[in-house]
Each structure stands twice: as structure tokens, then as C-alpha cells.
């Protein structure tokens with residue numbers, strides 16, 4: 001292939017198959033993207049690029065992000081099959097042919113569904129450790145993608161300039177079905193220090209039972225319309241409308257999540273599902289924020305990054321977590337969120353191909369390359385270069 005040739009090739013599919021959702025990342029060159037055969041003089045070798053050759057090409061392209069519900073895994077298999085994601089582009093881009101039909105996969109489903117992938121598509125899943133994928137995905141995003149991290153204060157996102165030399169240590173809190181808390185000290189240096197089973201799966205599972213809501217998005221939307229004070233017992237409910245200022249509690253602070261239901265002679269049906277959803281979201285977000293802070297305190301960590309699809313860019317969730325961290329740390333620790341929150345594991349599995357030239361990664365949210373497109377929960381794109389062997 002000559003310089004400037006245009007191709008539309010897809011390669012290097014990676015999956016994170018979780019308890020609730022399957023996340024997919026793949027690299028594609030597009031018709032508008034000429035192949036840049038800039039010679040790479042192997043300066044990346046020290047960073048772990050190992051393609052068996054000192055020379056290679058940088059291929060310009062895009063990383064695509066897609067998710068499916070794990071309970072509908074057949075939709076994911078059909079998508080891979082219809083787009084031939086496991087075959088295409090391998091040779092056009094000069095990637096090693098050995099990648100064919102072996103894809104990197106992380107999450108519990110990489111074990112659970114290995115036989116299904118083999119049977120239905122002839123794909124072998126090359127398993128990558130889940131915690132290590134989360135960490136390499138987060139490190140990659142924080143170092144390579146501008147405007148990836150932000151705080152959420154008073155309903156506003158404030159994008160953070162991450163200083164690469166001052167990134168570590170930090171606490172990574174991944175809120176998936178369950179929650180993992182990982183102390184990250186460097187690239188590949190980490191320890192899972194805590195976790196809780198009260199996570200995104202709890203919100204969606206319990207919320208579904210309590211409200212009869214049919215989809216996660218509808219439950220979230222409901223929570224947006226609700227008022228948690230109808231069900232939560234507030235400090236003021238106990239203290240006759242007064243604050244308990246001696247211990248730092250205002251009258252509007254929640255004293256007991258769902259506690260009002262004790263004293264009211266009401267059946268579940270008599271509560272508005274919106275209010276139930278709101279109380280539940282607040283209870284779970286608060287609890288995670290508090291446990292996260294306690295773990296940050298345990299190890300003296302000032303930065304806490306929250307990932308996982310539970311957050312889903314949802315304002316009220318981010319607000320509750322931010323307020324919880326701020327409240328418990330007395331303003332010492334900061335809750336930060338990531339634009340590609342749900343794709344850390346899938347990106348980490350992708351990074352395991354050791355192809356991405358992260359200093360040449362550029363985020364594009366749309367064709368105009370606007371870096372501040374806010375929600376990447378359904379589909380996102382990162383423009384980047386990957387290394388292909390010569």
C-alpha cells in the first residue's frame with residue numbers, strides 16, 4: 001500500500017463482558033482517513049510496543065465505543081458477525097495476521113462466555129485481567145486524552161488539566177454491577193483495596209423490583225422527577241425541623257434512607273415510583289461516595305476518579321457522589337469523573353494489544369473535532385494512531 005491510500009478497515013476488537021453490560025472498543029481507519037505510513041523508529045519499544053520488528057507504521061484511525069446488555073449477548077455476537085469485526089482490516093493495515101480470530105476480552109464474561117464465542121463465531125477470547133484492564137484504561141485516558149477528567153460542582157462540569165507527572169497515586173472507583181476500589185500507584189502498579197456489592201446492579205435490580213420500571217434509562221429518568229424527602233427520614237424529621245449543628249448535620253441531611261416508610265401506614269403502591277427511584281439513587285450514590293472517601297483517607301489519597309456505567313454521565317448521581325466526598329473529606333478530597341467512564345476495562349483490554357501510540361491520541365466527539373461533547377455513553381470516538389508492523 002502506498003502513502004495516502006485510503007482504506008476502511010476495522011481491526012483489534014476488545015471486549016469487557018461485565019455482569020450487566022458488554023463494552024466493545026475497536027479500531028478503524030475510515031474512508032476519509034489516509035494511512036500515514038510515517039516510519040516509526042521504534043522509540044516506543046521502551047513503552048512496551050512489541051511487534052517483533054523495530055520498524056513499523058503509524059496508522060491513523062479511530063477507536064469506537066459501543067455497549068450491549070449482557071443479557072442480550074446475542075445482539076453483540078450478531079454485531080460482531082455482521083460487521084465481521086473479527087476478520088476485517090487485519091492485513092490491509094499491516095497488523096500481524098496472528099491477531100485473526102483471537103480477541104482480547106476482560107470481565108467475568110470472558111470466562112463465562114468463552115465457549116459461546118468459540119461455538120458461534122469461532123473466536124477465541126484472550127483473557128485480560130479485569131482490574132489490570134480498568135487501571136490501564138484509566139491511565140491511558142488520563143494521560144492521553146485531553147479534557148477526559150472533570151469535577152462536578154453546582155451542576156457544572158469543570159474539566160481538569162491532568163499533570164502527567166503528578167497523576168499517581170489516585171483511587172479508582174469503578175461502579176459497575178458491583179463496585180471495585182483500586183489504589184493506583186503507576187502504570188501496572190495497583191492494588192484493589194476495597195469493594196462493595198451495593199453498586200449499579202443494586203440500583204437497577206432493586207429499582208426494577210420496587211418501581212416495575214422496564215429499563216435502566218427509564219429508572220434514571222424517573223429518579224430525576226422524584227423527591228427523596230417523601231421516603232427518606234431527614235435529620236429535621238427527627239429533630240423537629242432543627243439542624244443538629246453540633247455534629248455538622250443540617251435539618252435537610254438524610255438521617256435514614258427510606259426511614260420515613262417505617263412510620264407511615266402506606267403500601268409500596270402508594271409511593272410515587274419517581275420518589276422511590278430518587279431515594280434509591282441517592283442512598284447508593286451516597287454510600288459509594290462515603291466508602292470511596294474512607295478508602296482515600298486510609299491511604300492518604302487526594303484524587304478519586306469514578307468510572308463505570310452506573311454513573312452514565314447522570315447529573316444527580318455525580319452531584320450526590322461529589323457532595324458525599326466533599327462532605328466527608330471536609331473539602332480535602334475531590335471526586336472526579338471520566339468522559340469514557342464505562343469503557344475503562346474495554347480500553348484496557350484494547351491497550352493489551354500494545355498498539356496505541358498514546359502521545360498521538362486525540363479525542364473527537366463529532367466531525368468538527370469538538371473535544372467537549374459531553375455524553376459518550378452510547379457511542380464515542382477517539383482519534384488516534386496505532387502502530388502496525390512493517
Ligand SMILES: Nc1ncnc2c1ncn2[C@@H]1O[C@H](COP(=O)(O)OP(=O)(O)OP(=O)(O)O)[C@@H](O)[C@H]1O
Pocket residue numbers: 017018019020021022069107108175176177178179199200201202203204216217307308309310311312342
Ligand atoms: N442500558 C443499561 N442497561 C443496564 N444497566 C445500565 C445501563 N446503563 C447504565 N447501567 C448501569 O451500569 C451498571 C453496569 O456498569 P458497568 O458496565 O460498568 O459494569 P459491569 O461490567 O456490567 O459490572 P461488573 O464490573 O460488576 O461485572 C448497571 O448495573 C447499571 O447500574
Ligand SMILES: CC(C)(CO)[C@@H](O)C(=O)NCCC(=O)O
Pocket residue numbers: 018019107108130176177178179180194195196197
Ligand atoms: C466481582 C466484580 C469484580 C466483577 O466485575 C465486581 O462486580 C465487584 O467488584 N463487586 C464487588 C464485590 C465486593 O468487593 O464486595
